[in-house]
Amino acid sequence: METLLEPLAFPFFQRALLASVLAGTVCALIGSYVVLKGLAFIGDAIAHAAFPGVVAAFLVGAPYVIGGGLAAFASAIAIGWVSRRARLRVDTAIGVVFAGAFALGILLLSRIESYVGDLFGFLLGNVLAIGADDLVALLVLGGLVIVVVALLWKELLYATFDPLGAAAAGLRVSALDYLFLGLVAVTIVVSLQAVGIILVVAFLVTPPAS
Secondary structure, X not given: OHHHHHHHHOHHHHHHHHHHHHHHHHHHHHXXXXXXXXXXXXXXXXXXXXXXXXXXXXXXXXXXXXXHHHHHHHHHHHHXXXXXXXXXXXXXXXXXXXXXXXXXXXXXHHOOOOOOHHHHHHHHOOHHHOOHHHHHHHHHHHHHHHHHHHHHHHHHHHHHHOHHHHHHOOOOHHHHHHHHHHHHHHHHHHHHHHHHHHHHHHXXXXXXXX
């Protein structure tokens, strides 16, 4: 037991553990709606779409949370807008936005001449590198997601199971859909450094699916 608890004496391990618990909690919470809506692909898509924002933040010296968050949120809203305006299936809109955004991220990354380990860390995650400022930002964003879901869980659930009935009952289903996409985007930003772009979809889908 002492061997298992010994790493907890190190601050970086404490931050890593707290960030992992937060990512797992928020992903399981939002992932329940993702699975119920049949949008398992959306987590992977928005996670990849956040990549150009992370690279852009690195290029200008801004916090990755801001760059990745803006890119993820913009991509989530774009998915909703494209699916509604172009009358495409949501999975088709996801594919269009996902491919374009990730290609932009790769293009920006290719403009950096030297090897950038920090950016490759976001592909696979680097939970032990989470600093105190990063943890504070993740706690704020994760807490925001939890509070919003706690306040609107009934409305989100109604719009998920029966969108026509929810609209007839007076709920603004389109607004709830955009809100849900925004929550998915924030959830992915919370999880990026902990589990990486590649594994975030597993965090979103596997626990709720089980």
